[in-house]
Structure formats: C-alpha cells, structure tokens
Amino acid sequence: MGETIKYTSENGYTGILYGEHSLAIEDKDGKEVMHTGSRTINTYEELVEHVEKYPEFIKMFRRASK
Numbered sequence: 370m371g372e373t374i375k376y377t378s379e380n381g382y383t384g385i386l387y388g389e390h391s392l393a394i395e396d397k398d399g400k401e402v403m404h405t406g407s408r409t410i411n412t413y414e415e416l417v418e419h420v421e422k423y424p425e426f427i428k429m430f431r432r433a434s435k
Contacts, residue, residue: 371386371387371388371389373385373386373387374386374387374412374413374416376413376416376417376420377420378417378420378421378423380420380421380423380424381396381397382394382395382396382397382402382420382423382424383395383399383420384416384417384419384420384423386408386410386411386416390405390406390407390408391404391405391406391408392404392405392408392410392416392419393405394420394423
C-alpha cells in the first residue's frame with residue numbers, strides 16, 4: 370500500500386490520497402464529498418492542484434446538471 374498524502378486548502382477542502390488508488394475530498398467540516406477508488410493523481414503537487422480547482426469543478430458540474 371502507498372503512503373497517505375494529505376493537503377488542506379484555504380478554500381475549505383482537504384484532499385487525501387491513500388492506498389493504491391483512493392482519492393477522497395472532504396469539506397471544511399471533515400465530511401467526505403467525493404471518493405474514488407481509481408485515480409490519476411499520485412503526487413502531492415497533483416493533489417494540491419486538484420484541491421485548489423475543486424470549487425470551480427463543483428460550480429461547473431452544477432451548471433451542467435441544470
């Protein structure tokens with residue numbers, strides 16, 4: 370199993386890479402808002418980029434689902 374990598378952004382989201390393939394995103398209250406067992410993100414730098422862009426991803430997703 371791989372090491373756990375965690376990053377908390379000022380935008381309120383925390384990203385966690387753990388195990389071989391897992392990625393979780395938590396909101397500011399620690400509630401998991403996204404989880405995947407398959408990921409292409411594997412480094413701290415990639416995790417930082419993903420978590421920083423997460424609020425924009427959610428906005429885009431909400432606009433597309435209307």
